[in-house]
Amino acid sequence: MRLVASAAAAIVAGIGMTAASTSPAVARTGDGNCEKTELCVYDSYGQKTNEGYYDLRGGHKNFHGMNWFRGDHGNIGDDISSVKAGSNPDCQGWTIWQHVNYKGYSFHIAKGVKFDFTGGYAWMYNEASSLEKWRC
Numbered sequence: 001m002r003l004v005a006s007a008a009a010a011i012v013a014g015i016g017m018t019a020a021s022t023s024p025a026v027a028r029t030g031d032g033n034c035e036k037t038e039l040c041v042y043d044s045y046g047q048k049t050n051e052g053y054y055d056l057r058g059g060h061k062n063f064h065g066m067n068w069f070r071g072d073h074g075n076i077g078d079d080i081s082s083v084k085a086g087s088n089p090d091c092q093g094w095t096i097w098q099h100v101n102y103k104g105y106s107f108h109i110a111k112g113v114k115f116d117f118t119g120g121y122a123w124m125y126n127e128a129s130s131l132e133k134w135r136c
């Protein structure tokens, strides 16, 4: 169903199938390259790549096996402190959750935004454990 939906979305967006088939490989999650389709998460405030970052796409029930690029190379679970959302996600954005399997408290991250988990978002500081696509 997801493939069918993606194809339909591509047609609606006016992207020709020829162009799609000749474009570079689909962005890969966890390859250390934060692409427009991805949510980049960071170990520190202020989206500091050199202090630890990771590229996610959504649909991650847990962050097992995902470790920071650069920084301390620790697991990203319970350690995300700021985010930068790609401008062209699969859906309207993401929902980030406190616990694995999309449980606990959560909030939405709209495409194209970046912010620190401070102020009204401080309750998610070093807490997030799963990431879902939002408004597909």
Ligand SMILES: [Ca+2]
Pocket (backbone or CB within 6 Å): 027, 028, 029, 030, 031, 032, 033, 034, 035, 038, 055
């Ligand atoms: Ca990537």
Ligand SMILES: [Ca+2]
Pocket (backbone or CB within 6 Å): 042, 043, 044, 078, 079, 080, 081, 126
């Ligand atoms: Ca952190």
